Amino acid sequence: MYDMGTRKRALALVAQGRSLNSVSKEMHISRHAITCWQRRLEPLLRIPPCIRCQETPGVPEDLEAYAYLLGLYLGDGYIISKPRQHYLMVTCTASWPGLIDAAEEAMRRVLLEPSVKRIQRTGCVDVKSFSKHWPCLFPQHGPGKKHERAIVLEGWQQEIVDAHPWEFVRGLIHSDGCRITNWTTRVIGGERKRYEYPRYFFTNVSDDIRQLFTGTLDRLGVGWTHCTRRGNPYNISVARKASVALMDTHVGPKY
DSSP states (O other), X not given: OOOHHHHHHHHHHHHTTOOHHHXXXXXXXXXXXXXXXXXXXXXXXXXXXXXXXXXXXXOOSOHHHHHHHHHHHHHHEEEEEETTEEEEEEEEETTOHHHHHHHHHHHHHXXXXXXEEEEXXXXXXXXXXXXXXXXXXXXXXOSSOGGGSOOOOOHHXXXXXXXXXXXXXHHHHHHHEEEEEEEEEEEETTEEEEEEEEEEEEEOSOHHHHHHHHHHHHHHTOOOEEOOBTTBOOEEEEOOHHHHHHHHHHTOOXX
C-alpha cells in the first residue's frame, strides 16, 4: 500500500511530462499502479499550471534564481522536447563543483516540483531537470543551434533582467565566461618588469546573446571591449581595473 503523499508525488511527476517508465523506475512503483491512480485520483488532484501557462501569465516567484538560470541557459543550456518528455540541461565542467551546485539550486528555486539529477560524463556534469514547463519559461527554445536563430528576450524576461542584472551576468559568465590572470611586461628605468592583472572574458558565437551581455554591462557601468580572434568578434573582454572590481564584487570566478 502507498500513502497519499507518494501517490501525489508520482502523479505530479507524470503531469510534468515525465514518462510512466521513468517515474516507475525512480519511485519503484509499477506502471499499473500509477495508471490506476491517474484514473481515480488525477481528477481530484489537478496540478495548477506553471506561472506562464495560466490564463493570465505571470512571472516566476524567485526572480533572482530565474535571472541566473536564464544566463546559464543562454550559455551552456538547452531544452530537449519529446512527445512525452521535456527537460532542461545545463552542462558544467566537472572541476567546478560550486557551479554544479548553483545550477541545480537555481532549477529547484525556479520550478519547485520537477525532478533534478546529475549525469556524470567525461570531464563534465550535466544538470538535468524534467518538466514540460521549461519551454514556457524559456521561450527562446527552438529547433537548431542558438546562434542560427534570433535570440530575443520577451518583455517579462527583460523586466527580470533589468531588476536583477548582476544575476543575469553571473549566469552568462558561469556558463560561457571566465576570470583569468593576464600578464604583460614594461621597461621601467631600463629594466623590464612583468605585471599581472585580472580579466574577464565572455565568449559566445551568437550575436544576439553577446549583445544581451554587453547591453547589460552598459547599464551596470562596466567597461568592455571586443577581443577579435581570427577576425571573429566572439570574445568580450572586461579588463579595466574599476570594471574588473565591479565584476569581482558581483560575479567572481567559477568555483
